[in-house]
Each structure stands twice: as C-alpha cells, then as structure tokens.
Amino acid sequence: MAKKRIYLSSPTMHGEEQELVREAFDTNWVAPLGPHVNAFEKEIAEYTGCGHAAALSAGTAAIHLALRLLGIKQGDVVFVSDLTFSASCNPIVYENGTPVFIDAEPDTWNMSPEALARAYEKYPDPKAVIVVHLYGTPAKLDEILAICKAHGTPVIEDAAESLGSTYKGRYTGTFGQYGIYSFNGNKIITTSGGGMLVSADEAVTRQATFLATQARDPARHYQHSQIGYNYRMSNVLAGIGRGQLLHLEEHKEAKKAIYQQYKTAFDDIPEITMNPMNPDGDANNWLSGMVIDRNCDVTPDRVMDALDEAVNAETRPVWKPMHLQPVFEACDFFPHNEDGSSVGEYVFERGLCLPSDIKNTPEDMEQIIRTVRASFGR
Structure with missing residues (x-):
C-alpha cells in the first residue's frame, strides 16, 4: 500500500x-x-x-x-x-x-x-x-x-x-x-x-x-x-x-504552531537554524524553512531525499536567487556583505523548506522530525 x-x-x-x-x-x-x-x-x-x-x-x-x-x-x-x-x-x-x-x-x-x-x-x-x-x-x-x-x-x-x-x-x-x-x-x-x-x-x-x-x-x-x-x-x-x-486567522495559528514545533524539535542541533523572524513583526509562517551550517556534512538534498524516501513528504529548496538565474545573468546585483559575498546564495545553498501543511497530523509531524533528526545522527 x-x-x-x-x-x-x-x-x-x-x-x-x-x-x-x-x-x-x-x-x-x-x-x-x-x-x-x-x-x-x-x-x-x-x-x-x-x-x-x-x-x-x-x-x-x-x-x-x-x-x-x-x-x-x-x-x-x-x-x-x-x-x-x-x-x-x-x-x-x-x-x-x-x-x-x-x-x-x-x-x-x-x-x-x-x-x-x-x-x-x-x-x-x-x-x-x-x-x-x-x-x-x-x-x-x-x-x-x-x-x-x-x-x-x-x-x-x-x-x-x-x-x-x-x-x-x-x-x-x-x-x-x-x-x-x-x-x-x-x-x-x-x-x-x-x-x-x-x-x-x-x-x-x-x-x-x-x-x-x-x-x-x-x-x-x-x-x-x-x-x-x-x-x-x-x-x-x-x-x-x-x-x-473566514479561516485566515485559523490557518495562521496552525502555521505558527508548525514552525514552533520544528524550532523546538531542532533546538539541540547546533547545525540547524530555522528561518529567522522579524522581532518587529508577526509572521504568518507560510512556509517553515531551515538552513544547515556550511561546515556540516549534511546537505539540504540529503534531508529532502530522506524525507521523501522515509515518510513520502514533500519539501522544497529555498528560492534560487534571481541573480543566479540564467535569464537574469546580465542584470546587476548588490550583495549584503561588504566583502561581496551573498546572504541569499548561502541561504539557497544550505536551506530547504519543510512540510508546512496545516493538515499535518501529530503523527506526520513526529515522522518528519524524527527523519530530520536522524539525518544529523540524533
């Protein structure tokens, strides 16, 4: 089945x-x-x-x-x-x-x-x-x-x-x-x-x-x-x-709960950082994302593949920055860092979006979290 x-x-x-x-x-x-x-x-x-x-x-x-x-x-x-x-x-x-x-x-x-x-x-x-x-x-x-x-x-x-x-x-x-x-x-x-x-x-x-x-x-x-x-x-x-x-606020609260569950579940894994929140804002948490430390051997592809194979879960890479897209290769780009390195490139290379469906059951979330943790030997 x-x-x-x-x-x-x-x-x-x-x-x-x-x-x-x-x-x-x-x-x-x-x-x-x-x-x-x-x-x-x-x-x-x-x-x-x-x-x-x-x-x-x-x-x-x-x-x-x-x-x-x-x-x-x-x-x-x-x-x-x-x-x-x-x-x-x-x-x-x-x-x-x-x-x-x-x-x-x-x-x-x-x-x-x-x-x-x-x-x-x-x-x-x-x-x-x-x-x-x-x-x-x-x-x-x-x-x-x-x-x-x-x-x-x-x-x-x-x-x-x-x-x-x-x-x-x-x-x-x-x-x-x-x-x-x-x-x-x-x-x-x-x-x-x-x-x-x-x-x-x-x-x-x-x-x-x-x-x-x-x-x-x-x-x-x-x-x-x-x-x-x-x-x-x-x-x-x-x-x-x-x-x-009529249900927007309900959806928003469910999305927020998913984000918080992931954040708590991975808090003891220093190589994982969840997508940051603006302290001056209240996000709808449409998608929960994470980045993996660049010095860690675990890659976003490895985590996404594990989730697909182990629990049949859909994930997504972080958006590929527009200045890296072939169609926009001639366009100018201004990096955040003064040394010319790009924050967006780092997030793209080391990030992924986790399953953020508000119909996820407690069992679904448990499987997702367990699989991600296992990818880091936890």
Whole structure:
C-alpha cells in the first residue's frame, strides 16, 4: 500500500467555499465579474485596512499592473528583492524595464537595507522598489521605506506570501504605494489561482480594474485607447476566496504552531537554524524553512531525499536567487556583505523548506522530525 503523501502546503477547504461557489452557479455569475468579486475586494480591504482592492487572476498580474500604473518603460531601473520567486521580477521585463537585484540580509532573509543603499549609489533614480516578505516574514520596512522616501521612489510591496502577517501591528501589503497578494493554490488562503492589487488610493485600483478588463473605453461600441489585459478574477474563484478568508486567522495559528514545533524539535542541533523572524513583526509562517551550517556534512538534498524516501513528504529548496538565474545573468546585483559575498546564495545553498501543511497530523509531524533528526545522527 502506498504511503500517505505529506504535502509542503496544500489547500485546506472548510465548506463555506463550496456553498459560495454553488451560489455563483445558482445565480449564473460565472464571469470575471460579479457580487463575489466585489465582496471579496471589500472584505480584503476591510481585513487588511488597505483602503481599496482589485481582484485579479494572479499576484503576478498585480505586480504587472502596479508597474504599468507607475509608467515603467524601456530601460527604467527597478530595484527588487533577489531571494524570491521569479514572479516578483518577471513583470519588470514585461514592461521592458531593467531589474536590479538587492541581496537578502541574515536577520529576516528579506531585502537588505544596506545593499539597497549601495544600489542607490550607482543607480540614483530607480523608478520603483519591489520589496518581498519572504515565506511570510515581514522585511525591515522602517529602514527600507526610509531609504526609498529619501530618494522619492515608489514602493511596491510584494506580500504574495505574507497575507495576514503584520509589521508593528499593521498588515504587510499596506505600507507601499502598491501592495499585492497571491491566492495561488499553496498560499495561506487560496482561490485556486488569483491575486489582489491593493492601495490606499481608490484611483489606483479603479485604473487597475480598467486595465485588467482589456482597457475598454466607456463607449457603447468596443473601443480601446490603450493596451489592456485579461487579468480579472472570476466570480467563481472569488467565492472560494471569500470562504477561505473566514479561516485566515485559523490557518495562521496552525502555521505558527508548525514552525514552533520544528524550532523546538531542532533546538539541540547546533547545525540547524530555522528561518529567522522579524522581532518587529508577526509572521504568518507560510512556509517553515531551515538552513544547515556550511561546515556540516549534511546537505539540504540529503534531508529532502530522506524525507521523501522515509515518510513520502514533500519539501522544497529555498528560492534560487534571481541573480543566479540564467535569464537574469546580465542584470546587476548588490550583495549584503561588504566583502561581496551573498546572504541569499548561502541561504539557497544550505536551506530547504519543510512540510508546512496545516493538515499535518501529530503523527506526520513526529515522522518528519524524527527523519530530520536522524539525518544529523540524533
């Protein structure tokens, strides 16, 4: 008999989602607009305190529209977190901009304020800064925002992984001129696929919605004065999101408990360090990660293979830094360390993401922990 699969982070449904989807079908609202879309936008805005929201087909679409609204064009420089998924920076290239990658710092694994300051010395006039909250941990926002404000640079806050996380009591995604969330299938709440662009400025989300519906002019006939996109979220998927949002705090607490269990379980193994938390924040702990000391013979691949073979558990390497990606090899990069070494590279080379599914049973967690400890001879 095949072993049960233990997932990295799979969707957790509760029942309300199906009821709201059924309502969409019963009322024939199965288009990329409708009452669930409107309600989901309002509910996200109320939950986060962001002001206004536009429901979209993906978090990537939200970043793209933010860049479009900022007028990014050929040759414009955009600073962006280096230790992230490629969706954070691909939209820069959609608009023919130039990504410049900013290394992580060791305290949160997020954008290094020190590296950001050095980037400004070479590129004094970037058109935007995209700061990511990796794995749900808030970045050092005070320092980053102060640097950006001093240079008059707008900030796009990539909170794709950090919905529900707070920094000094305020939700991530609400600090920049633009914020984005993702509802991909493995996120802390999901719409199967989807995202949200948020802003304190209603004009921003109104224009984003216009562009996301093919930029159709308000004419009786089909008229278009600028290029638009098919980026709107469907009413069916918004129904799933509304049902999921009811359980966000519950999911967050479960994720936090998983992180704490791992941290306690590995506390006596000096070669293991869990992904760091920002003391000024409250992370949603979307994924629990660990790094293995560079002087230890145990490698991340060895641990991941052991978990796969022994307990059929899904793991994941830490994101490969963007400056190491072949597609971005010509782009500039600013390391955190003054000696030129990269924090992000170290985390990538020595790190992995542990199974962080909130449906993990006590038995699942026991097996995972036992297998990891055995990899270190414990």
